[in-house]
Amino acid sequence: MQKLLTTRNADMMKRLHSFLQRRGVPVTVSEHGNQLELWLVQSSYSALAKDLIAEFKADPEGAEAELSTSSATTAPRKNASLLQQILQQAGIVTIIYAVLVSLVFIALNTQLAMPLFENLRISDTFSDLPWQQPWRFLTPTLLHFSILHFLFNVFWWWYLGGRFERTYGSVYLLIALFSCAVFSNVMQFMVSGPYFGGLSGVVYGLFGIAVVVAWQRPRHPLYLPIGLIGFMLVWLLLGYTDLLWVNVANTAHSAGLIAGLVLGIAIRIIEHINKTKTAHGS
Template sequence: MKKIYSSENSQQIAMLQNILQRAGVPVTVVERGSALELMLIQPGYEPIAKEIIREFKSNPPDPAAFMQQRSAHRQQSQSLPLWKILAQQAGIVTFIVFLAVLLTAIMQWFVAPNATISQLIFTPRGVPELSFDQPWRFVTPILLHFSATHLVFNLFWWWYLGGRIELAYNSRILAAVTLITAIVSNYFQWAASGPLFGGLSGVVYGLLGFAMVVAWKKPTHPLALPPFLLIFMVGWLLLGYTDILWVNVANQAHAVGLISGIVLGFFIRLQDGRKNSGSQRF
């Protein structure tokens, strides 16, 4: 993240933050001593942010009029249909994967169960070797789910974590983290249990590990997660290695997904640190 504006006037910071966010610029506020700093989350938005700040400085809005306008905008937002509200919480990759999993569930459960499973599992039925001539199989097990509970649980966490990562960084980052954690977690689960497995859980744990690292000790980071969520997810992973749970759990996919996400998170955090140390402030 990069500092783009600093002021001790909390009302001024709140107005500018609101203006930037309404323009689609991802920013957050950090308190440093008596000053409040606006931090740009994605460096690609810097030119737009600079222009908005210049306009704000040269023609600052009237606070009373601004608050009235903001209240009206908030009421309008609350009246938006559900799909528009959801659209503000995620990007294109989040939508594509979400829909792909839903469509796969329809095909798997109601249209062509055997054909869908045989085409999407890690290796064809009865074939123990990897099928490098069918590369989609390294990823497609994440689309398969074997119960409604499994499906809903994974889609919820995918939307919550994937949407936040895509908005905080970009679609390329989410796509890369998804593909890498899918391939790695699928491979290790296949090596441990054979080809008949599926689910988005390995990727979900990869996203969790990614978010944990990039937001570590950064409570204002957009990917900072509540402690109870981390405890729940890690606790669920550990319970999978016991006999307490009543369902089959892809333990290797969960554990390897988490580890691979943590590794990717360290890489991105290192890149962020280099950008921040080498960036100019204004």
């Protein structure tokens, strides 16, 4: 997190915050005493943010008018390219892993299904973790056994993973992917053995991260509505009942959520440390 601006002018801060967000810059606003502070969420946008703030300060009305004109001019093109809009919601890691999951799902519906499953499941036995084949700690996340299972997980991976990557960067998403996948897969293996698969543990990990990092921060890019949080938790609890029509890897879901909550707390601590350093430096 990087502090960009401090002001008491609430109207100006509201307009500037809106202007930067509409230009794709991930920013958030916090209160400190009687001051409003504008914070940059992802440091890679620092140069762009400073240029846009200077542009806005020089001529607020002109900057907003130019943005409105630009938006109106490009609207037909955006409406005509739904694929482009969808791709803009994700980063490179989100896209690549979604493609991998999709290719594996297609292959699992061909004659390659059995050898592919044997090479991607977590272990060849019910008693040994794959220390000699470490990719198996991750690859169960590529396995999906029904169209609903596949669509559910890819959608939430794109929605949560895409937002997370665009806010915090590809490295953070890779850390979240590996951490949540390994922990959820190992926990599920210890409970049920090697015959399971799915990206749900990672999805619930990203959900946990989003809940923590955006808690009481409604302007945060990862902020989730209460209704959406409720849906994810209800779905998690339903998995422990006999009400669902599918078999659910409940342990993987819960373990992924726990891993995500821990990662979310770690991110909040890192943000607080960086914010404190910036405040002291200024």
